[in-house]
Amino acid sequence: MREKVLSYLEEYKMVSENDHVIAGVSGGADSVCLFRVLLELREKMGFTLSVVHVEHGIRGEDSLRDGEFVKNLAREFGVESVLVHCCVPQEAEKRGISTEEAARILRYEIFEGQAVLREREYGLKSSQVKIAVAHHREDLAETMVFHLCRGSGIDGLCGIPPVRGRIIRPLLCVTRREIETYLIGRRQVFCTDDTNQDREYSRNFIRHEILPKLCEVNKGALKHMWEFSRELSEASGYLKEETNRVFSESVRQGEGAVFCDVEKLFQNPYVIVKRVLKKALEEAAGSSKDIAREHVEELLDLAEGGVGRKASLPYGMEGVKTYGEIAIRKGRKECPGEGLVFGVLEENLARGEAGAIIATPKGKIFCRIREFSKKDAEIPKNKYTKWLDYDKIKNVLLFRTRRRGDFFILDGKGHRKYLKDYFINEKVPREFRDEIVLAAEGSHILWAVGYRISEEYKVTKDTREILELRFTEE
């Protein structure tokens, strides 16, 4: 046991010399074993040890007895111990969670608090104070089966990590039977921990009804699940790293939306693409809850579809395929961030009879650049057809939705009007404002489709070339 735990501690670099290790000891067999093993190893490995016992305030007399037992055990071996009381049922009610869940959260919060105290007391860096908890192979297997049934995917199936932040689990490499054998060998008594009986039904059911059967199929089942968990954790870590890398390369966040660069993203393998899209959804939603496989599938469809295609997503989000991107709108805001770009006017396409066509969610915009001869001087008044002075456009012409700071030029004197104020004047309902397609040069709006054009680009008798824009509804 001692050697096994030692090499496990070393393999995962759980403890370094001069570290301080806080052992979480409930008084049950597992944590008493943890305490004794750490005691045997502390000199060799050069760390110091203390004990924290959390009294959950659930089991009354028994609970107080366990606390007393742990205090005496620590004193017997000359180790400092701290008893912390908390009231789990109250906390559970306050947070609206199960007793089991509340106990778990409080326990780790208390451990963390004690760790911070030790840092100050001993003048250690935070990485030098570890919290050791007594999970073993059965706990791991139980967690894995639980997640297998619940469907939490690869990350869930990894089970319990041997190291998470400053939490370390030195006993994850041993079985309950090894723990018992060890304790008997040391003539070490322990408390019969009733909390296991209190644990939520399905966990207990897995432990007592399923794990023994898995061991009947193969004697080494627990060991094999432990090994599988290691292998899967490595694979999962790698997938996460790759996902983060591709995410940072191909996803950018505006104020109002998350934008995925389709070309960059789809250079990567499908499995990574999916994970990046999921992460993008989670970023946009601000939560990873309820983001499911089918939402990712919708984004995949979107990526393959044409510009302007939409998908409705959880958390009131919306996905839109725009010019080279998938945009996931975080939700409606009166102050828009970055407009969705549906297309760019390319001069060589828009010249000539055929013109260019820009697809938007509302409809198509036909664009054509042509010479302006005095003969056809009758400038259309049509709401959906506009002529603009093409020579006035110095930069790229974008077709997009609104952004913060968008404006028109109101009159010949160059007075500006913010688009937002214009929409308010025109009584355009808020929920429509984000959807109106704009032809824009920078923040300067040439035309809000269905509404006015900017005075600046008006056709005059000096105009040499015109840009003809014609909108047709979908």
Next chain:
Amino acid sequence: MREKVLSYLEEYKMVSENDHVIAGVSGGADSVCLFRVLLELREKMGFTLSVVHVEHGIRGEDSLRDGEFVKNLAREFGVESVLVHCCVPQEAEKRGISTEEAARILRYEIFEGQAVLREREYGLKSSQVKIAVAHHREDLAETMVFHLCRGSGIDGLCGIPPVRGRIIRPLLCVTRREIETYLIGRRQVFCTDDTNQDREYSRNFIRHEILPKLCEVNKGALKHMWEFSRELSEASGYLKEETNRVFSESVRQGEGAVFCDVEKLFQNPYVIVKRVLKKALEEAAGSSKDIAREHVEELLDLAEGGVGRKASLPYGMEGVKTYGEIAIRKGRKECPGEGLVFGVLEENLARGEAGAIIATPKGKIFCRIREFSKKDAEIPKNKYTKWLDYDKIKNVLLFRTRRRGDFFILDGKGHRKYLKDYFINEKVPREFRDEIVLAAEGSHILWAVGYRISEEYKVTKDTREILELRFTEE
């Protein structure tokens, strides 16, 4: 059912128009359902259908009755059917495997044979003839649990693939209950298939004792396991691709060994490095059986260790850390392939008092280049110290083990002697020949450490600079 299977067929592109699908029908509920569903879909999807029934020669009368049933079922719907008899027990004995295993192998061999016949008969390409088998969600879950207990890692946990070559599994998306409901709805009878009772103990145990309990933990357990299998298969496929890519970049195969370029290999994430090393081991062994985690760990240690370190590996293989590489020797052969390189003489290091040291598994070779003055003309006769004419060395001087074609120059006339013949003359035991360290320029051996030097490099009175080589045992 019909729609579910249809979209599953489409998702995995299992069948294309004008394909021919051979349904493997045992007569049991699953395969009868498979037959009926394919029958319903064949027109819509534009494929043709036939039935193959394999009679295993195990269950006597019952077995013949099932064959009769399948023949009649196919005739009823106007579908061509073929009955193939085989003798499983005989085959099992011949191959030294279980009846169950033999039945599985024979079944797929027969299906494949029938598929090839159909190709010829209908003039189809091999990709156009599919073999449909009736595995469903419980089969998948059963396989997953089996592998979880046995410890076959990520690739095993992927379970049963929906598509493997021309084998397709359209029912993997439905449960046994859905199959039964479907059959009742169609008033379709089927044979009670006893083979399930005959199946190996642990599989049946999983199906009847474990799966129902997993469904107690979570009603959707089978569905979740199916989804997990999909996710894991994707991840596994990606890992395999990456592994293959890195393998081809950093592993090369000589005749006698597999060589892993340490620098190139370790630029990659650890999880991929491990998989590449495992693949290298499998290549060297010519088998993936019994290649375990601990052998990969040994290679990792080797990679981090010094030149000349060794590890013994399964299949009588040996790992050696050489100059920038890990070499996995495939086993001893009289005709050597590529020698393991332990070091290269670098001129700037070997000049001056300090000289250079080359580490080999047998010991260290101290190398020094210095001026040859007539005063110290007493050339050492020591077995382990040699002086060579440095100016004669035109190319890189390697310290390595033997390769095919290695030779000495025997005398002043330039006669060659092959190293192999030299060793035979000297009565060097075969098992040592591969281990002798050589100083070599191309195939020309300057010095076989502990043996002779080449006449060509002998120090003469014209020598201006000498290379001093001194071997000390480890």
